[in-house]
Amino acid sequence: MPIDPQNTLLTVQAGLAQLSTLIVSYSLSAIGAVILLVVGYIVAGLAERSISGGLKHIHGFDATLRHFFSKIVRYAILILVVIMVLGQFGVQTASIIAAVGAIGLAIGLALQGTLQNIAAGIMLLALRPFRIGEYVEVGAISGTVEEVGLFATRLRTVDGVYVLAPNSTLWNQPVRNFTRNGVRRGDITLTIGSWNDIDFAQKTMLSVAAAERRVRREPAPIAFVSTIGDTGVAVSLRYWTSAADFFATQIDLTKRIKQAFDAEGLSVPAPPPDAQRPEPSRTRQ
Structure with missing residues (x-):
């Protein structure tokens, strides 16, 4: 069957006209969708910061819950923006919600471990x-x-x-x-020679602890013998300090007690068994 050039030209022209109309229509929809996405992203960020800042001014409101609620608001706005963008292209929102529900159910069945994490996260945020x-x-x-x-x-x-x-x-x-109660107990143990004065070693430990402002007076620090060996005695200092100062206090006290023991002639560690034993350390009156 011969092709009519005039009909073919008319068909091509009609197709090009429809194509140009679709391009213009979807170009405007695409530009509107991009603008909507950018504006929605900015609004979501502003809403997150506003919620976080507002809850921060509420006395006693937990920082963990403040962060959680601000994130929930951000994601809710972003989801709403995505639905509006799809609506720009003629997609029915009711169909979107139904599809999201079906996809969520399928993902929930496939990722049961993830749902366990969500349930655990809710419990962690609730019980804190x-x-x-x-x-x-x-x-x-x-x-x-x-x-x-x-x-x-x-x-x-x-x-x-x-x-x-x-x-x-x-x-x-x-x-x-380690932080919740606000205070922590620290133990420092050093070994002295079995011939050294144990009472004097304990007094030395307590004097060093008394000079440290970060050591709490209540409960009061105590010094005691923790273990006894053949050639050495382990003497321990037990004290309480704030949780924030725990590590720094332990480091400083350990150094000062060792320096005090060295200054008072308390042997750490004990010399070999065949060495001549020194005279017992003097006892402070």
Whole structure:
């Protein structure tokens, strides 16, 4: 059958006209979608900061919950913006919601472990065994809490290592919170020769502790013999200090007690058995 050039030209012209109309229509929709995405992203960020700043001014409001609620507002706005963008292209929002529900159900069935993390995250946020800024130890995981999310918790170890722990792992094990009570007990043990004056060594420890302002007066520090060996006696100092000063206080006290023992002639460690024993250290009156 011969092709009519005139009909072919008319068909091509009609197709090009429809194509140009579609390009113009969808170009405007695409530009509007981009603008909507940019504006929605900015609004979501502003809303997150506003919620966080507003809750920060509420006395006693927990920092962990403040961070959680501000994130929820941010993600809710972003989801709403995505639905509006799809609506720009003629997609029915009711269909979107139904599709999201079906996809969520399928993902929930496929990722049951993830749902466990979400449930654990909700329990962690509700019961708050730890908060942002607290130092905790959970099994083999330890560090300062930086963020508690729905899926995982971010921590920073004492040597600056980034740790992201699943919430289900943190929820299913005992939590040791070293910051929550505000105070911690420290023990420092040094060994002296068995011929040294034990009472004098204990008094030396207590005098060093009394001179340290970070050591609490209540409960009062105590010094005692922890172990006895053949040639040495382990003398310990037990004291209380604030959780924030724990490590610095322990480091400084250990150094000062060792220096005090050296100055008073208390042998650390004991000399070999065949060495001549020195005269007993003098006892302070």
